[in-house]
Amino acid sequence: GENVEQHPSTLSVQEGDSAVIKCTYSDSASNYFPWYKQELGKRPQLIIDIRSNVGEKKDQRIAVTLNKTAKHFSLHITETQPEDSAVYFCAATLLRDSNYQLIWGAGTKLIIKP
């Protein structure tokens, strides 16, 4: 079936360095790719998303890039801070029986070392 693979499962970076999380998807019809952040004990929340007609989107220290040909997209966090520590999930849309849902990656635990 359709799936989304996310790597790495754990990422540890020094505070101030950049972090990159990568996802690949299998459904070529996917057209919406959100990233959610889940802090410890809290609910997942949308931090940035990108649509298939755009190659890159940036919001302050966070950016997402999309390569439709290769079917992969990445989250980039620059100048990492302690509050960036969380689990990050990528997702891609899947159209099923005229209703669309999200297929989720397994998550990346990002650890920011002081």
Place this chain on the structure above:
Amino acid sequence: DVKVTQSSRYLVKRTGEKVFLECVQDMDHENMFWYRQDPGLGLRLIYFSYDVKMKEKGDIPEGYSVSREKKERFSLILESASTNQTSMYLCASRGRVDEQYFGPGTRLTVT
């Protein structure tokens, strides 16, 4: 501000019990979802609903059922709880735009 609430944050049930998890959203969203979250497996879709009284199976519906009698409320039912259903359960809703809004989660332990 969208609010999605779940009936319990923590729940402990015995094997074989019938369990009800309730989710309520206050934004008149058409779409609602139930996920379970397990370490290393991400978010797996159990059931979703795109309208009142409508439901669709997700990827792991076995052992679960759902009910949506009112637009704002989506219930997940474990007919006969088993230990392998010990997990974090997350409800979400989505309106006309794409963002899914999550509830705080229910950590269910089945003993």
